[in-house]
Amino acid sequence: MLSVRDLSYRIEGRPLFEGANVTVNGGENVGLIGRNGSGKSTLLKLIAGELQPDGGAVQVPTNSQIGYIRQEAPAGDKTLLETVLAADTERARLLAEAETAEDPNRIAEVHMRLSDIDAHSAEARAARILSGLGFSDAAQQRACKEFSGGWRMRVALAALLFSEPDVLLLDEPTNHLDLEATMWLEGYLRDWSGTMLLVSHDRRLLNKCVDKIAHLQAGTVTTYQGGYDRFEETRREQLRRQQHMHEEREKERARIQRFVDRFRAKAGRASQAQSRIKMLERMQPIGEVQEDKAVRFDFPQPDELPPPLIALDHVDVGYDPKNPVLSALNQRIDQDDRIALLGANGNGKTTFARLLAGRLQPLKGKMTTPGKLRIGYFSQDQADELDLGHTPVQHMAEVMPSANKTQVRAHLGRFGFTQEKADVAVGNLSGGEKARLLFALMTRHAPHLLILDEPTNHLDIEARQALIEALNEFAGAVVLITHDPHLIELVVDRLWIVADGKAKQFDGDLEAYRQQLLEQRRAERAAAKRQQDAEKGKADPGAGKPAKDDGLSKKERRKQAAEAREQTKQLRNEAKTLEREIERLNEKQREIEAKLADPKVYNGPTADLQELQVAHGKVKDQLARAEDRWLELQEQLEAAS
Template sequence: MLIGLQNVTFEFGARTIVEDATWHIQPNERIGLIGYNGTGKSTLLKVLVGEYLPSKGTVERSRGTTIGYLHQDLLSFDTNDSILQVALGAFERVLQLEKEIEELGIELEKTGDEKTLHEYSDRLHEMDTLDGYNIHHKTEEVLQGLGFSNADLQRPYKEYSGGWRMRVLLAKMILQQPDVLLLDEPTNHLDLPSIEWLEKYLTHYKGSVVIVSHDKYFLNRMVTKIVEIYQREIHQYTGNFEYYEKEKELRVEMQQRAFENQQDYIRQQERFIERFKAKASKAAQAQSVQKRLDKIERIEDVEIERPNIRINFQVDKIPGKILATLKHVTKRFGDNTIIENASAEIDRGDKIALIGANGKGKSTLLRIIAGVEQFSEGERVWGHNVQESFYAQHQLEDLNLNNTILDEMKECGSQKTDVELRTLLGCFLFGGEAVDKKIKVLSGGEKARVALAKTIVSKANFLMLDEPTNHLDMHSVELLIEALKKYEGSLILVSHDRYFVQKTANKIWEIADHEIKEFKGTYDEYVEWKERMAAQQKNAEKVEKPAKAEVKPEPAPAPKPAANNNQGNAINKEAQKELQKHQRQFQQLEEKINKLKTQQAKLQEQLGNPETYSDKGKFTQTESNYKKVSEEIAQLNAQYETTFEKIVELEAQV
């Protein structure tokens, strides 16, 4: 065990977060810590690192265990140092050694002292042991994986926004390689390529990882164990998030059945006691039954903490066939071109997801479609009868700070009753008296949820949503997905939540080469297509090399007249024999390469399957097999090229 809780009770004010909870984190575990908003996931991480002390029980930690803890409060850190220097802070001892080696080197040049030479040698040896010469390369690799370009590395940390700062601190933390990494919502500030990079990095991370996340896709691919805070208890499930969902349903069902059976039994016994307690002949028996009933361990009813409230959209008008058209649109920010001469069309029934890396202009394109962003050239044409509603972070500024949440919702003109509005707000995590809070006292996340609720309650037939799931818990995301599936209007959204995108979009837009590339299909189909295209491209590049050899070789020098014609015939026959041998080899190599490519494609498909990631052993074996097959293909390709060149050479001789 590295770290854990033993019979811990923790109270936060008047509220109990966990009661008599035990949880031990073992080496190399991949754990997803989950629970509804407000159940205390982040608080529990603070108990683990010692920021909060438990009311009862103990927090246990093995001697020498190191912990890395990534959380939102780290954003208060500020510095003029470059982001590379901040991330290099992970290697304190190596940086100190660099200074000492430099100082000792200068002293050694001056004095040639033997003691200084020994110290210098010791420092060099320690530097070598710590792999200190590679820290710059490692740091750059991790920062680039998290979305920073080479040019960014020397920019001051303080120039970056909160999301990018969090990436730098995440880079520093994973470079420190603690025994346990505690990550609180690590994907919140990452784009898709960075999330995919982090998944791969953490899968091979040598320590244990505990992740608090609302990203189901990420949890499914990353974790092999789920720890849930539910009804002030810790429940553990061995498997990924998908396994947990099925297993929890079974557990709840079994507990519900056990509770109902026990209630039937209790009622039956109580009827017996009530009926016979007054009869002298049965009084002792009734008393005995009562004692037995008092001692019985009561099974708790399974509370539905979050009832399945439905979000229902209403659409007032049916729009024309085409909602919006972009014609030859160009948008630039100074020298930075976002899109150039780009054209696209949004049709009735389209549910489009705009995806890709940060900085490619997804939100800018969404604002152009919404008509709130100017562009340099081209035309934006709005369709007939389109009633739009646009949700983005800047919408927060439009909220009336003096309104209560409920009043703000009433002003949307939805004609919904107070009860209906309260029900809807419950989906966005505003229950009970929370709806009477003033907008001005809300946090940024709470304001974002109010703005999203306002977008949903409008009777728009075209929704434009920029990161709508950012401040929602898993349950609310599910409710939103369900609502958007039933929504009769059209929508375009920007989101880094792959699960949300997969469940809601029927088209994918990607900004590539300053153009809008459209894929008709779901996100999973799009990923599969991209992988297929990449594999085909790779194969085409490999085939291109021998294909180049097909260019007719330079004419061989005219053979010298043979002194003996029989000797010439013998040479030709020998060359013919050699040629046939190489042609057979060439055919065999071709067959082997094709077989291995089929095998490689199957393994690639397995690596793209989330189920493979849920089993660490299976993933490692599959990845190892994939590497082995790829290496064999590379070797055979080299032989293939050599054989082909030899055939060309021999053909010239025959």
């Protein structure tokens, strides 16, 4: 059990935690959430021993291995695969000892321990993790120093997962991932059997991969059972009840105060008035709900232009005329379009976005746009171009030279900048505040098209929700590159796949795309297995003979086939049982959701509502596990066929 007790920690004299408590039982997966600056990353560092608390204690089980990614990305001449394998320090030590040990007994012990930790499959496991995070077989053999910082952070994540620590600490693990790698990581963490603390603003990840939520607010930590959606429901109901109790208490205090004011001076009622004064003194106030100020996004609405906003006719784009990144692009974008660009990092999504934004010109073909088209382009790289000594007001004034101070501040106010915050140097702004400043800068001229390349990396959940609402109210076109599936599901209505040097529309939703990725990975694993079998066949010519040349009679071959069917019978039976269970759980979920949709339930007993919410969370968890197990069985059956 991991325990944080009465924790206090201050930064430059400002209390970040005051008497915070949280307990994580062995094998629990906990999501740490809270507004930017609430102390999520600091809490992980305190647990990892990177920082020391000012008071209280962090207790970790004795001899437990804590896995935590440091800020330094791996580099050097080691290949990616070698870097990940080296993360298992026990395996590396035992392999080195096996080469030098001379005592037969010790050699036997070493090899027995290597067998116990499944060392023979380590390379395959490391390769699977790297592959899931987007590294091809060829890339895995390249040196770490050849990759950018973002890609090397993926290697650090792969090494951390491969080491299989007892306590896994993850701080925004999807920030350096594309959507495809995020989907893979979701599946991997969902099956994580150790203890995990996950800091994330990804709602889907927090719904699929954690058992409970630890909410950091005002220096304390409050835990809630279930994933993020259940936390949100429970907290909303708690706040509603607290506000109701506060209002009722204030009414009661006002009623007693009126009695006191009326009868205090009357001799016949003075003692009663005095009694009520003491009653008032004993009444503990119930605090009014004080929610954090909501983050605001408000994109200026553009005027309407004749369609299309952009038309591409056999366009090639890239950085080398002889070797374009994308070719034969034939797309159009209209003002009511909501498009997400999907595809693994390195396939050309950002190149495509730069083309649409006018940052790159076509190498070939024709790109047509209206003369009055205005485009707003957001990229995290633009944060590096901000002057750290300038304030948001100064930045906005530079790009709005004809606007007065009131207009400049009004535009910043659209993105949550108060008068005080607008006068803070950019170097002292948080990552989320810098992102909001970039939104303000890119929309100063009311663009017809917003192109957003990973806009949510530094936004907390509330800010992401504000962005979703603002995009849905925006009257122009939107092109998104994001690893946040929740953002795609609630904003986008068209998916374009950028892969193999092309960009094509995907006929389906995000869930269909997720299933396609799963099928592709299964096919890749099957192809790799066939390749391994073929290589074994070359080493052993007899291994590759067709069945008709194996010297068996038809009767013996039928017997073998029957035995094979018998071996998969259990898998097939379990799959059928799961199909019935999935159908039952779906029906149960629909029944509970119908009850939760009835307004009467929110006016009835609180216990009944909580019971429904708990049941809803349990059914969702059971359904997710059943579906995951069914997919695993299908893979096993395909491999056996």
